[in-house]
Amino acid sequence: MSDLGSEELEEEGENDIGEYEGERNDAGERHGNGKARLPNGDTYEGRYEFGKRHGQGTYKFKNGARYIGEYFKNKKHGQGTFIYPDGSRYEGEWADDQRHGHGVYYYVNNDTYTGEWYSHQRHGQGTYFYAETGSKYVGTWVKGQQEGAAELIHLNHRYQGKFLNKNPVGPGKYVFDIGCEQHGEYHLTDVERGEEEEEEEALVAVIPKWKATKITELALWTPRLPEELPPADALPGQEEVPGAEGGDPGEDIQLLTDVSEGENESLRAVDEDGDTIRDEGRDYNRDEFRYDIDQGNISFEEDETR
Numbered sequence: 001m002s003d004l005g006s007e008e009l010e011e012e013g014e015n016d017i018g019e020y021e022g023e024r025n026d027a028g029e030r031h032g033n034g035k036a037r038l039p040n041g042d043t044y045e046g047r048y049e050f051g052k053r054h055g056q057g058t059y060k061f062k063n064g065a066r067y068i069g070e071y072f073k074n075k076k077h078g079q080g081t082f083i084y085p086d087g088s089r090y091e092g093e094w095a096d097d098q099r100h101g102h103g104v105y106y107y108v109n110n111d112t113y114t115g116e117w118y119s120h121q122r123h124g125q126g127t128y129f130y131a132e133t134g135s136k137y138v139g140t141w142v143k144g145q146q147e148g149a150a151e152l153i154h155l156n157h158r159y160q161g162k163f164l165n166k167n168p169v170g171p172g173k174y175v176f177d178i179g180c181e182q183h184g185e186y187h188l189t190d191v192e193r194g195e196e197e198e199e200e201e202a203l204v205a206v207i208p209k210w211k212a213t214k215i216t217e218l219a220l221w222t223p224r225l226p227e228e229l230p231p232a233d234a235l236p237g238q239e240e241v242p243g244a245e246g247g248d249p250g251e252d253i254q255l256l257t258d259v260s261e262g263e264n265e266s267l268r269a270v271d272e273d274g275d276t277i278r279d280e281g282r283d284y285n286r287d288e289f290r291y292d293i294d295q296g297n298i299s300f301e302e303d304e305t306r
Contacts, residue, residue: 011042011059011074022048046071061085068177069094092117115141140165161186167208175218
């Protein structure tokens with residue numbers, strides 16, 4: 001997964017005068033439209049107010065990076081676009097020189113993040129799209145990390161549950177396009193990566209391990225079409241029961257309810273005798289998932305207890 005590896009650049013301060021060409025106020029301060037070449041080689045063109053960058057402007061760094069957007073008292077504030085030296089860019093809201101509010105970050109590997117930012121970090125609700133696999137994470141972020149309720153969507157299945165430090169934890173379920181859901185729970189396990197030198201501590205990797213509990217089928221909602229009205233010469237007070245031809249006219253008709261009213265009520269549980277749903281010979285119930293969030297893939301790993 002690509003991250004915010006772009007170099008953070010500092011602009012010249014208000015006391016670094018450099019060369020200036022533009023409007024001034026009665027006190028001789030830069031005020032209005034102007035162009036400035038700063039001592040470090042950066043340039044700025046845009047609005048000034050009382051000697052400070054204020055309003056719409058374009059700041060170009062000598063290394064090729066640039067910011068195009070709004071300023072407030074010499075700081076990036078409001079709507080703006082920052083293009084970084086590696087080619088990645090951010091388009092969105094700024095506050096006090098930091099990405100803050102809603103914005104979109106386009107990474108150099110074609111990944112994208114669209115959502116909320118807080119103090120330069122992904123924070124709040126957001127969607128991260130993995131260009132290499134076509135997968136996307138839709139959910140909550142805390143200080144730059146995937147954390148909270150979310151959905152990880154892949155090409156032919158999706159996972160719904162909670163995340164902590166980019167890893168799925170606790171109860172959740174996989175929803176497969178073949179028409180079934182696998183319910184279970186993720187447990188975090190520590191795995192040593194290898195022996196290190198004596199003066200260094202062994203690095204420990206946290207691996208989420210999936211344990212399935214049951215498989216349920218998806219209950220497909222099919223709308224019932226209204227049948228033709230009875231003939232006009234039908235006896236008064238005599239009604240036909242739609243869809244009950246040949247049955248008891250007095251039998252109650254149960255209307256289909258909205259599946260969104262209760263996910264558990266809309267699912268049919270399979271028999272508890274261990275029968276599983278197979279797709280082209282693959283047994284989802286007896287296998288364990290190995291989770292790989294960087295690639296956005298779920299691979300199958302045979303249960304070691306068998």
